Amino acid sequence: xxxxxxxxxxxxxxxxxxxxxxxxxxxxxxxxxxxxxxxxxxxxxxxxxxxxxxxxxxxxxxxxxxxxxxxxxxxxxxxxxxxxxxxxxxxxxxxxxxxxxxxxxxxxxxxxxx
Amino acid sequence: xxxxxxxxxxxxxxxxxxxxxxxxxxxxxxxxxxxxxxxxxxxxxxxxxxxxxxxxxxxxxxxxxxxxxxxxxxxxxxxxxxxxxxxxxxxxxxxxxxxxxxxxxxxxxx
Numbered sequence: 001x002x003x004x005x006x007x008x009x010x011x012x013x014x015x016x017x018x019x020x021x022x023x024x025x026x027x028x029x030x031x032x033x034x035x036x037x038x039x040x041x042x043x044x045x046x047x048x049x050x051x052x053x054x055x056x057x058x059x060x061x062x063x064x065x066x067x068x069x070x071x072x073x074x075x076x077x078x079x080x081x082x083x084x085x086x087x088x089x090x091x092x093x094x095x096x097x098x099x100x101x102x103x104x105x106x107x108x109x110x111x112x113x114x
Numbered sequence: 115x116x117x118x119x120x121x122x123x124x125x126x127x128x129x130x131x132x133x134x135x136x137x138x139x140x141x142x143x144x145x146x147x148x149x150x151x152x153x154x155x156x157x158x159x160x161x162x163x164x165x166x167x168x169x170x171x172x173x174x175x176x177x178x179x180x181x182x183x184x185x186x187x188x189x190x191x192x193x194x195x196x197x198x199x200x201x202x203x204x205x206x207x208x209x210x211x212x213x214x215x216x217x218x219x220x221x222x223x224x
Contacts, residue, residue: 004157033211040216041216041217042118042120042201042203042214042215042216042217043158043201043214044214045211045212045213048209048211050209055208055209055211056207056209056211091157091158093157098209098210099210100210101146101148101163101203101205101210101212102148102160102163103158103160103212104160105156105157105158105159106157107155107156107157108155108156108157
């Protein structure tokens with residue numbers, strides 16, 4: 001079974017530039033999550049989708065971050081404009097449904113903002 | 115507000131030296147506590163789910179236990195391949211979203 005796919009694995013940008021991350025969840029998984037993990041910290045939830053609808057985006061900095069999940073499958077997370085403090089690993093995870101706490105994570109996209 | 119605190123932040127063990135990692139939590143109405151393992155450069159990998167005080171789960175050299183205020187991850191006779199960051203998490207909100215602790219970085223020396 002294929003795991004959660006993310007791209008790109010690494011991205012370096014200047015502050016105020018924009019960046020987009022892509023995620024393809026495990027086939028059949030209805031729930032998709034984006035987490036931000038700053039070095040040395042645990043993952044912090046940014047947004048949760050159930051199919052193509054948003055369940056919770058209360059911790060998403062909406063002035064600069066946006067996310068969508070078209071057709072209830074792939075998802076993209078965009079940052080525009082980026083700030084230095086956005087340097088982190090962006091993890092995508094999926095689960096069969098939102099009742100389970102067993103999430104399957106991708107390897108993450110590491111963002112460095114200079 | 116739901117909080118999850120893990121200790122210690124880092125732990126160095128010699129191969130074969132057993133120890134425990136702690137995860138303390140403050141949630142209103144626990145709906146499960148989850149343990150994950152994260153290797154460098156990888157996403158977290160699910161290990162265990164615990165639902166009620168007194169419950170225990172085991173996997174190889176790892177055993178997770180749960181009380182009303184905290185969970186322990188006991189590691190017996192660890193090997194270097196057990197070196198990783200161990201994360202605990204609790205669900206919050208209607209969407210069952212996981213709130214993670216800061217993790218314990220375990221290093222096992224041969």
